[in-house]
Amino acid sequence: MKKVIMPFLMVLLLAIIPFVGVAWARLDYLFGVILPYTAMVVLIGGFLYRVVDWLRRPVPFRIPTTCGQEKSLDWIKQDKLESPSRAWHAAARVLSEVLFFRSLFRNTKAELHEGAHLAYGSTKWLWLGGLAFHWSMLLIVIRHARFFFIMVPGFVDFLTDADALFDVTLPAFYITDALVLAAITFLVLRRLKDAKLRMISLPTDYFPLFLLTAIVVAGILMRYVAKVNVMPVKDQMLRLLSFSFDAPGEIGVLFYVHLFLVCVLAIYFPFSKLMHAGAIFLSPTRNLCNNSREKRHVNPWNAPIKFKSYTEYENDYRDKMKKAGLPVEKQ
Amino acid sequence: MSKYAPKVTVLKKELEEKPGFLKGNYSDKEWWDIPVEFREGNWCFPGKPEVLDDLGFPNPRKWAATDQDWKLPDGWQKIISDGLQSRLKKYRSLKLFLDTCVRCGACADKCHFFLGTGDPKNMPVLRAELLRSVYRNDFPLAEKILKGFSGSRKLTPEVIKEWHMYFHQCTECRRCSVFCPFGIDTAEITMMARELLNLIGVNNNWLLAPVSNCNRTGNHLGIEPHTFVQNIESLVEDIEDHTGVKVEPTFNRKGAEILFVTPSGDVFGDPGVYTMMGYLLLFHHIGLDYTISTYASEGGNFGMFASNEMMKKLNAKMYHEAERLRVKWILGGECGHMWRVVHQYMNTMNGPADFLEKPVSPITGTRFDNAAATKMVHIAEFTADLIHHKKLKLDPKRNDHLRTTFHDSCNVARGMGMFEEPRYVLNNVCNTFHEMPENTIREQTFCCGSGSGLNAEEYMDIRMRGGFPRANAVRHVMQKHQVDSLVTICAIDRASLPTLMNYWNPGVKVYGLHELVGNALVMQGEKKRTEDLRENPMAGFEEGDDDED
Numbered sequence: 034m035k036k037v038i039m040p041f042l043m044v045l046l047l048a049i050i051p052f053v054g055v056a057w058a059r060l061d062y063l064f065g066v067i068l069p070y071t072a073m074v075v076l077i078g079g080f081l082y083r084v085v086d087w088l089r090r091p092v093p094f095r096i097p098t099t100c101g102q103e104k105s106l107d108w109i110k111q112d113k114l115e116s117p118s119r120a121w122h123a124a125a126r127v128l129s130e131v132l133f134f135r136s137l138f139r140n141t142k143a144e145l146h147e148g149a150h151l152a153y154g155s156t157k158w159l160w161l162g163g164l165a166f167h168w169s170m171l172l173i174v175i176r177h178a179r180f181f182f183i184m185v186p187g188f189v190d191f192l193t194d195a196d197a198l199f200d201v202t203l204p205a206f207y208i209t210d211a212l213v214l215a216a217i218t219f220l221v222l223r224r225l226k227d228a229k230l231r232m233i234s235l236p237t238d239y240f241p242l243f244l245l246t247a248i249v250v251a252g253i254l255m256r257y258v259a260k261v262n263v264m265p266v267k268d269q270m271l272r273l274l275s276f277s278f279d280a281p282g283e284i285g286v287l288f289y290v291h292l293f294l295v296c297v298l299a300i301y302f303p304f305s306k307l308m309h310a311g312a313i314f315l316s317p318t319r320n321l322c323n324n325s326r327e328k329r330h331v332n333p334w335n336a337p338i339k340f341k342s343y344t345e346y347e348n349d350y351r352d353k354m355k356k357a358g359l360p361v362e363k364q
Numbered sequence: 365m366s367k368y369a370p371k372v373t374v375l376k377k378e379l380e381e382k383p384g385f386l387k388g389n390y391s392d393k394e395w396w397d398i399p400v401e402f403r404e405g406n407w408c409f410p411g412k413p414e415v416l417d418d419l420g421f422p423n424p425r426k427w428a429a430t431d432q433d434w435k436l437p438d439g440w441q442k443i444i445s446d447g448l449q450s451r452l453k454k455y456r457s458l459k460l461f462l463d464t465c466v467r468c469g470a471c472a473d474k475c476h477f478f479l480g481t482g483d484p485k486n487m488p489v490l491r492a493e494l495l496r497s498v499y500r501n502d503f504p505l506a507e508k509i510l511k512g513f514s515g516s517r518k519l520t521p522e523v524i525k526e527w528h529m530y531f532h533q534c535t536e537c538r539r540c541s542v543f544c545p546f547g548i549d550t551a552e553i554t555m556m557a558r559e560l561l562n563l564i565g566v567n568n569n570w571l572l573a574p575v576s577n578c579n580r581t582g583n584h585l586g587i588e589p590h591t592f593v594q595n596i597e598s599l600v601e602d603i604e605d606h607t608g609v610k611v612e613p614t615f616n617r618k619g620a621e622i623l624f625v626t627p628s629g630d631v632f633g634d635p636g637v638y639t640m641m642g643y644l645l646l647f648h649h650i651g652l653d654y655t656i657s658t659y660a661s662e663g664g665n666f667g668m669f670a671s672n673e674m675m676k677k678l679n680a681k682m683y684h685e686a687e688r689l690r691v692k693w694i695l696g697g698e699c700g701h702m703w704r705v706v707h708q709y710m711n712t713m714n715g716p717a718d719f720l721e722k723p724v725s726p727i728t729g730t731r732f733d734n735a736a737a738t739k740m741v742h743i744a745e746f747t748a749d750l751i752h753h754k755k756l757k758l759d760p761k762r763n764d765h766l767r768t769t770f771h772d773s774c775n776v777a778r779g780m781g782m783f784e785e786p787r788y789v790l791n792n793v794c795n796t797f798h799e800m801p802e803n804t805i806r807e808q809t810f811c812c813g814s815g816s817g818l819n820a821e822e823y824m825d826i827r828m829r830g831g832f833p834r835a836n837a838v839r840h841v842m843q844k845h846q847v848d849s850l851v852t853i854c855a856i857d858r859a860s861l862p863t864l865m866n867y868w869n870p871g872v873k874v875y876g877l878h879e880l881v882g883n884a885l886v887m888q889g890e891k892k893r894t895e896d897l898r899e900n901p902m903a904g905f906e907e908g909d910d911d912e913d
Contacts, residue, residue, distance in 0.1 A: 036394075039513065087463075090456040094709050098541045098549060099781030100807040105734045105745055108752060109784045115807070116781040118734075130545065136470075137545045141803055143473040143833075149379040151479065151836040153803035159470060163545075228386050229472045232395055233489050235515035238467050309546055312464040317457045318538075318547035323781055326738040329711045334454055338673050340680040341579055343688055346659045349580075350589050357590035359616050359658060 037225070040240035044247050044294075051293035056286045064289045065281035069273055072296035079303025084311045093332040095325040097123075098318040104327075118324045127320045131313055134160055134167075159223070166216035169209040170245075172196060176207070180263070180270045202257060210253055217246050241307060244298055251291040261285035365867070368405040369824035372867055379832070385473055387482030395484055396497065396517055400525045402429040405825025408532060408568040408818065415569060418576045419674070423565025429528065434521065440564045441519050447560045448499065458556050461548045462499050465492060471540035471550075476810050477533045480829030485530050488540035488550040494526055495557050528566050531557040533826060535815035536669070536701075537774035542807050554816075559671045567670075571817030574666040578678050583628035583662035592658045595631050599641050606899070608891030611648040613656055616689070620655035621726060623686050626697025626743075627664040627855035630876070636858045638897045639698060639876025645885050646747065646878065650727050650755060654695065660685035663702040664855060668709075669817040676713040679705055682740075683714050693723040694740040698876055700773035700815065700854035703742060707780040711738040728753040744853055747881060748785040751792045757886040762893065763794035765903035766849040766875070769841045770797065771834065771861070772809035773854035783807075786853050786877050793884040798845040804837035814860035827860065828867050835868035842869055851875045 054060040101112025117123040129135040142156040176196060178189045197205035221242050224234045255261040265282040272279055301307070314320065322328075347354065347361055354361050365371070370378075378387075390398075413424035423437045437443065452459045471488040473479065478486035485491065493515070500516035517523070536551035561567065577586035587595070593615055604610050614620065626643065630636040647654055660681040667674030686694055696706055711717065720739040723732040730749045732741045750756050770790055776782050783806050790797055804810050813831030814823075841847040850861060850872055858876055865872040883896045894905045 035512070083463075087456055087460055090453060090459055092456050093454065094712055096457065096549065096552070096708055096779075098538055098547060098778050098807075100542050100778070101781060102783050103734065103781030105732075105782070105785065106730070106749055106752070109748075109788075112781075130547070134545055136543055136547065137468075139543055139808075140470050141474075141543075141808075143385065143479055145379060145385065147380070149376045149832075149836070150839075151833055153801070159468060163468070223469075227469070228384065228390060229484070229487060230469045232386070232390055232484050233467045233469055233472065233487060233493070235467065236513045237515065240513075306464070306466050309464045309466050312460050313546050315456070315460055316464070316547040317460070318541050318549045324734075325708050325711060326706075326735045326740065327733060329716050329737045332712050335713065336673065336676075338677045338680070340677045340684070343659050343681075343684060346582060353588060353590045354616075354658070357593045359589055359593065360618070 036234065036236045037239050040236045041243050043240060044243040047244070047294060047297055048247050048251070048290055051289040052286060054293075055289040061284075061289070062280050064293055065269055065284070066273070066278055068296045069292065072299040076299035076302055080308070080311060083303050083308050084315075087312070087315055091333045092317050092321070093334065095321045095323070095330050096317050097321045097323045099323050103323055116323045118322055118327070120322065123320050123322050127314060127316075130316075130319055134164055136319075137163060158219075162216050162219040162223070165212050166220060169213035169216060172209045173207075173213065173249075176209070180267050181274050183271065204256060206257075210249065213249055214246070214253075217242055217249070221246075237306060241298070241301070241305065244294060244301070248291060248294045248298065251287060251294065255285070255287050255291060259285060259287050261288050366821060366824040366863075368822050369828045369867070370405075372828075375828065375832075382482065385479060385482050386484055390484060395490055395493070398485070399522070400529050402525075402529070405823065407529070408570050408820045408823050411565075411567040411569045411572040415572050415576045416565065416567070419572065419579070421562060421565070421567070421572070425565065429525075434524070434566065436521065436524065436564050436566075440524075443563050444519060444524075444560050447563050448556075451556050451559065455552070455556070457549070457552045461492065461552055462496050464546045465489060465496070465548055466546075467493075468545065470543045470545065471548075474540045474543050475534075475550075476537070476539070476813055476833045477535075477826070477830045480813070480832035481533070481826070483533075485526070486533055488534075488544075491530050491534055491550055492548070492553045494523070494530055495553055498523060524561070524564070524566060527557055527561060531561065532568060532818060533830070535774070535811045535813065535818060535830070537811035537815060538778040539774065539808065539810065542778060555668075555672075558669065562670055568817060568820070570820035570823070571666055571669050574817075575670055575674055575678065578662050578666065581661075582657075582659045582681060583631075584664055584666060585628045585632050587628060587632060587661070589658035592628075592631060592661055596640070596644075596656065599631075599637055599644065603641050603644060603897075606895060606897060607645070607887055607893060609645070609648065609887045609889055611644045613644055613647070614654075615656050615658055617655040618689050619691075620689060621653040621692050622655075623660070623682075623689060623691040623694045624654045624656050624697070625660055625663045625682055625694060627699045627702060628662050629664070629855035629859055630697055631661070633855070633859055635862065635874060635879070635898070636855055636876065638879040638882070639858065641897050642876065642878030642880070642882030643697060643743065645882040645887060646756075649757070649885050649887055650750065653726065655689060655691070657685045657689070663697055663699045663706075665702060665705045666817050668701055668705055675705060675709065679710055680714050682710070683717050683720075686717070687719045692721040693735075694720070695743060695746060696740055697743050698853035698855065698878060700775040700856055702775075702855075703782075704775035704779035706738065706740050710740065725749055727755050742780075742782060742785070744782065744785040744789055744877060747878070748788045751789060758793055758881075758884045759886050760793050760795050760884050761904060762883045762896070762902050763880050764796070765896070765900065766794060766880070767796045767798070767845065767847045768794055768849045768851050768875070768880070769800055769838065769845075769847045770805070771800075771812075771838075771850055771852040771854075771857060772805055773852060773857055774809060774811050774815060776853060777807055777809050789877055789881065790851060793880045796845075798841045798847055800837040800841050804833065810834040810837065812854075812857050812860045812864060814864075815856050819856060819860050824863075828864065831860070831864040832868065834861075835864050838865065838872060839869050842872060847872070849873055849875050851877055851880060853877050
């Protein structure tokens with residue numbers, strides 16, 4: 034299983050780098066200032082570049098995948114979400130994909146029963162795991178806002194309190210921490226367990242999962258085990274956010290592991306499949322209206338072609354046409 | 365049975381004996397290490413040199429997929445690589461779909477070819493990876509440093525063979541794209557891959573010969589104008605024999621209100637001709653002012669399966685002819701990929717059709733606003749509207765000898781979104797209709813296994829496997845509800861499903877929707893009807909004292 038071990042070792046190696054770099058080589062400045070700035074520039078610049086690069090390419094045809102009744106006769110009920118005919122229908126369709134993974138919710142599992150009989154069962158595990166993973170990630174990122182603002186916005190406090198509903202540990206235990214780890218574990222295990230998934234998975238599928246695991250684990254260790262002092266962390270983050278290049282204060286090395294892996298993730302992001310975060314908004318089978326018979330759409334490169342005209346056709350077949358009693362343009 | 369397919373018992377046994385869908389043990393293999401193997405029944409004969417010459421397609425030569433050397437042209441790697449680059453610039457869809465996949469596997473067991481063959485490279489995700497792996501090779505530096513990390517590979521003749529095999533084991537049916545969380549549509553990828561293959565002369569004669577025919581004679585079957593007319597005239601005679609009514613279609617008539625265009629399979633192929641008879645009866649019944657063109661005599665468009673330019677070229681005839689004949693609008697017959705082209709491409713490619721008028725039904729006055737720009741209406745929409753306004757005299761009992769189910773054709777389902785109209789029509793012309801299981805109909809419908817130009821005899825093995833999920837769903841209603849009639853609105857279905865049914869579900873016959881309409885229509889001045897359009901006895905109409913002869 035080279036394609037699993039290789040990304041695993043890569044993440045391990047990456048986690049050791051800041052350990053050595055900060056604890057032994059004292060490169061706090063590199064890891065606490067230069068790298069975060071670089072990573073953010075690469076992430077934002079790279080992300081924008083990729084999205085603009087997609088947007089620059091034309092969409093020659095309206096090719097929505099219609100998963101519901103089109104708009105036709107007025108007594109037939111249109112499925113506005115799955116066969117959108119107006120821009121806001123299509124927008125709702127895309128949002129339902131982004132927020133609720135609507136297409137994945139449809140997922141089925143085919144089974145071959147005795148007598149070569151095919152059956153299809155509903156299977157929501159991937160949908161559930163994916164949803165738990167992405168939403169937990171989002172909440173965790175929002176929670177981190179308290180490190181970036183002096184005055185923490187109210188909804189961040191609210192979400193943080195909600196996340197710490199099960200106040201069983203000290204400091205309070207976050208539900209999303211457990212959820213995200215459980216979801217990642219599921220996402221890794223399903224790739225290993227199912228023969229089909231084993232076959233299709235690449236190292237680039239395991240790498241981000243392992244990287245995220247390492248980031249989460251480092252974060253959890255900082256909070257619950259090593260109990261890294263958060264004040265210098267917050268100071269440093271505020272400095273970064275005000276574009277200051279001042280050297281960071283004394284912070285536990287575990288923080289640098291966490292931060293470094295986040296930087297790696299940020300740098301890796303624009304070059305990888307993680308760009309699906311931007312692509313999902315642009316997918317032409319989901320974000321276009323199914324109205325190309327109602328409204329003409331223009332293809333910017335609509336290449337001129339030469340087709341066989343009626344005149345050429347008649348020239349080829351005039352005698353036969355006349356014999357068959359067909360009207361002709363020229364006798 | 366075809367010599368190109370195994371016996372059904374053999375295939376059944378194979379499906380039963382190996383549990384799970386992935387046939388074979390792949391525990392120690394990566395997909396890119398599995399060689400392709402061409403054998404009888406799994407490849408289509410390549411395009412004949414004269415067909416390629418006629419189309420101006422490159423690299424005409426004699427070759428076979430089983431040959432070691434495919435005689436690719438000099439510099440073929442560059443042709444492919446440049447071809448890919450130019451298509452990436454022209455289609456955002458291609459670029460996005462190559463970039464976006466996270467290999468979540470939701471599509472894996474959605475493909476009929478995967479379910480029927482158990483071949484891992486028939487999982488839509490891997491089908492796309494066949495191209496993606498070459499596309500990724502654009503970053504050779506990263507690949508050199510992290511060898512094997514990104515799953516990229518070099519373009520070799522082996523890769524071309526693999527593409528040829530698996531991009532012809534995709535019918536561009538889009539079922540996978542329904543389930544993909546990013547809407548990645550393998551049909552887009554297959555279309556592009558086939559275009560690339562055509563650039564180096566790797567092709568399929570069963571697909572290209574109709575393209576060449578259509579360019580020359582106006583239709584896929586290569587029927588010349590006089591034969592085209594003769595054939596419809598013979599259907600007119602058959603109709604008169606069966607019903608006592610003489611229908612009077614006109615050809616190439618200027619000033620008709622409506623131009624009717626349907627796949628040529630309806631004019632020449634069995635059982636398509638019965639559907640044609642249904643159209644003719646319907647038009648006569650309502651007194652429609654229409655004409656049929658021998659020049660724009662093809663609704664279908666195999667160009668779509670070869671290249672974008674070919675699709676545009678073949679489709680251009682419809683508007684050209686509509687303009688010449690000065691009709692008001694165009695009515696289109698039952699066909700799958702024809703309607704993908706008409707619905708999603710036609711106006712963009714060949715429009716604007718300013719010389720036509722917004723379609724209005726001359727019988728009911730209904731304005732087809734959904735076709736306001738393209739000015740082309742689907743016959744099922746047209747007929748549903750007629751029935752809704754009670755303009756047809758129908759006797760559904762005349763189809764009581766048929767127990768029906770409905771097969772949604774892929775393109776009409778997932779490329780157009782027409783689900784209710786044909787069902788509404790069907791329910792009004794017959795009394796016994798049972799749906800197949802819900803995961804096999806509507807947007808989740810399964811392809812016939814022979815779409816996108818793969819209906820070749822020599823491809824029977826793959827076709828019977830690819831059609832297995834569809835056949836299986838039919839078998840379900842056959843056993844549960846004694847269904848014996850599979851109704852469809854696609855000419856490829858009418859050509860391919862009879863073979864599939866004979867193979868998996870003997871006894872099930874295939875019908876076009878308008879054939880059943882033709883059976884049910886109570887025509888003015890008709891004689892007593894005891895037989896349907898196929899001359900099969902109707903149930904409940906066989907009184908002894910019939911006055912025929």
